[in-house]
Amino acid sequence: DAKTTQPPSMDCAEGRAANLPCNHSTISGNEYVYWYRQIHSQGPQYIIHGLKNNETNEMASLIITEDRKSSTLILPHATLRDTAVYYCIVRPFAAGTYKYIFGTGTRLKVLA
Amino acid sequence: DTGVSQNPRHKITKRGQNVTFRCDPISEHNRLYWYRQTLGQGPEFLTYFQNEAQLEKSRLLSDRFSAERPKGSFSTLEIQRTEQGDSAMYLCASSLSSGTYEQYFGPGTRLTVT
Numbered sequence: 001d002a003k004t005t006q007p008p009s010m011d012c013a014e015g016r017a018a019n020l021p022c023n024h025s026t027i028s029g030n031e032y033v034y035w036y037r038q039i040h041s042q043g044p045q046y047i048i049h050g051l052k053n054n055e056t057n058e059m060a061s062l063i064i065t066e067d068r069k070s071s072t073l074i075l076p077h078a079t080l081r082d083t084a085v086y087y088c089i090v091r092p093f094a095a096g097t098y099k100y101i102f103g104t105g106t107r108l109k110v111l112a
Numbered sequence: 113d114t115g116v117s118q119n120p121r122h123k124i125t126k127r128g129q130n131v132t133f134r135c136d137p138i139s140e141h142n143r144l145y146w147y148r149q150t151l152g153q154g155p156e157f158l159t160y161f162q163n164e165a166q167l168e169k170s171r172l173l174s175d176r177f178s179a180e181r182p183k184g185s186f187s188t189l190e191i192q193r194t195e196q197g198d199s200a201m202y203l204c205a206s207s208l209s210s211g212t213y214e215q216y217f218g219p220g221t222r223l224t225v226t
Contacts, residue, residue, distance in 0.1 A: 032212060043116070043203050043217035044155065087154055091213075098143065098213055099168065102154025 003027070004088045009107040012082075018075040020106050022088030025069040031092050033064060034100070035073045037084040044087065047073065078110045114138060116218035118204050124224045125194055132190045133221045137206030144187050145215060146179055147203040148172065155203055161187060162209060194225045 005023040012018040024033065032051050036044040048055055048062045050071070055062045061074040075082055087105040091098075117136045125131050137144045142163050147155035158177070159169045163184035173179075176194075181187040191198055201222050205215040 034214060036217075041201075041220075041222075043205075043219050046214050046216060049212060049214055098160060098207070099145065099157040099170075100147075100155070100215065101157065104152070104154055 003031075003090045003101065004103050006086070006088055006103060006106045008104065009109070011109050011111055012075075012078045014080060014110050014112050015077055018078040018082065018108060018110070020073040020075075020086050020088075020108065021070065022073070023070045024088070024090045027068050027090050028092065031090045033062065033071050034089045034091060035060070035062065036087045036089065037082075038087065038105070039081075039084045047086075078108075080110050080112060082108065083110045084108060116204055116206055116216055118202075118218040118221050120221060121219060122222050122224075124226065127194060127196060127225055129194055130190065130192045131194060131223065132188050133202055133204075133223075135187045135189070135204030135206075135218060137186070137204070138216060140208070141206035141216075142184065142209050143207045143213070143215075144181055145205040145207070146187070146189050147205065149201040149203060149220070150199075158189075191223075194223075196225045199223055199225045 034049040035047040038044045050062045064071045085105040085107050089100050119134045145160040146158040149155040159179050161181040164181050176192045179189045201220040203220045205217045207213045207215045
């Protein structure tokens with residue numbers, strides 16, 4: 001079973017920030033948080049990952065709470081092309097455990 | 113484009129036929145993964161390779177499924193005696209074996225069994 005909980009759907013106005021929450025209350029100290037998105041009929045696209053510090057790249061920012069039990073993916077200026085299903089995944093950074101366990105994700109709809 | 117590629121993109125087959133899918137990973141990636149995704153669900157792990165060695169298989173991978181990566185480069189996934197329940201998107205991903213191992217996915221092969 002997935003170790004994360006996400007809201008099934010969210011809407012966001014175009015040009016506004018999209019904040020997608022993820023709960024991972026049972027996360028262990030050696031587990032990273034990864035975010036992917038999947039646009040209809042395409043393969044999942046890697047967005048960002050982090051361990052305990054906030055991270056930012058050209059696509060998004062990842063905010064992880066101090067207790068690491070939850071995180072938020074921020075798309076700073078959402079566009080229509082950001083409409084997708086967003087998956088939050090936790091996975092140990094340890095030998096022999098490389099598979100991802102996906103949940104059902106959050107379906108983000110960006111509205112014009 | 114140097115991403116993960118999969119062929120074919122779509123496959124329609126009749127129940128009972130065998131099908132084979134191919135995945136070409138990113139060239140420097142020595143890990144390769146197969147996932148299956150049904151409508152409305154997230155991808156489910158099937159198996160993974162490090163180089164040519166198949167190191168983990170899911171219980172989802174029944175005896176009718178076999179995966180190979182003979183030279184540690186491309187991989188094939190074969191389904192024998194297909195059933196309607198095999199209809200799904202089959203996704204391939206690859207990663208390095210160092211760093212934080214983020215996986216990069218291909219576009220998938222959509223299988224429809226009639």
